[in-house]
Amino acid sequence: MARLCNEQxxxxxxxxxxxxxxxxxxxxxxxxxxMDMPERYRGSTKILRTFGYDIARRREFFNELTAASxxxxxxxAKSHSNSTxxxxxxxxxxxxxxxxxxxxxxxxxxxxxxxxxxxxVIERDTQAFGDVIAELNIDHFRQVGLFGEARxxxxxxxxxxxxFKTS
Numbered sequence: 001m002a003r004l005c006n007e008q009x010x011x012x013x014x015x016x017x018x019x020x021x022x023x024x025x026x027x028x029x030x031x032x033x034x035m036d037m038p039e040r041y042r043g044s045t046k047i048l049r050t051f052g053y054d055i056a057r058r059r060e061f062f063n064e065l066t067a068a069s070x071x072x073x074x075x076x077a078k079s080h081s082n083s084t085x086x087x088x089x090x091x092x093x094x095x096x097x098x099x100x101x102x103x104x105x106x107x108x109x110x111x112x113x114x115x116x117x118x119x120x121v122i123e124r125d126t127q128a129f130g131d132v133i134a135e136l137n138i139d140h141f142r143q144v145g146l147f148g149e150a151r152x153x154x155x156x157x158x159x160x161x162x163x164f165k166t167s
Contacts, residue, residue, distance in 0.1 A: 018084055019133070019160050022091040022119050022143055026126040027067030030114055034062040037110045044110035067126075086130025087163055089156060091119040091138050098139040099147045119143065134159040 024031075038045050038056045048055050055062075063069055095106070102120045105111065117124040121140035136159070138152050145153030 017164055019087050019163055020129050021089045021156060022122050022127055022140060024065055024070060024122045024126045025129045027070040028065045028122050028126065029116060030121055031062045031065035033110055033114055035059060035066060041110035044108045047108055087133045088127055088129040089159055090124060090127040090132055090135045091143055092117050092124040093119060093137050093139045099141050102139055102141050133163050
């Protein structure tokens with residue numbers, strides 16, 4: 001959202017800097033897997049529904065995050081030149097270092113094919129926007145301080161704070 005506002009000039013004169021954290025600037029492969037799941041992985045769809053998550057009902061949400069939709073959104077946006085400084089914090093971690101809930105999530109067969117360097121949700125290669133000010137070894141759930149990872153969340157905040165001090 002911040003990137004779109006910045007590129008369309010909506011945020012002109014509203015801020016000097018925009019920092020994104022593990023955002024899918026070129027779409028997310030996992031979103032495409034979720035889009036395909038009801039037809040391609042019926043068993044996985046049933047497992048998720050058993051736990052209260054109806055992936056078919058969220059199809060519109062996942063569609064917005066596919067590479068095709070994100071690409072279309074930004075190619076349709078009129079690039080607006082402004083002086084806003086843009087940067088990103090890229091996050092990724094080896095699967096063996098993901099938190100237990102994220103590892104359990106990947107026991108669902110449909111997600112077994114998602115073997116790209118990522119934070120468990122967003123691929124590393126889609127996260128860069130502007131200057132990459134840090135690459136952190138942290139999974140997607142821990143980025144918000146879940147599962148006793150306040151220290152890693154604080155590290156992420158410190159990187160962003162340092163960026164804003166120099167903007």
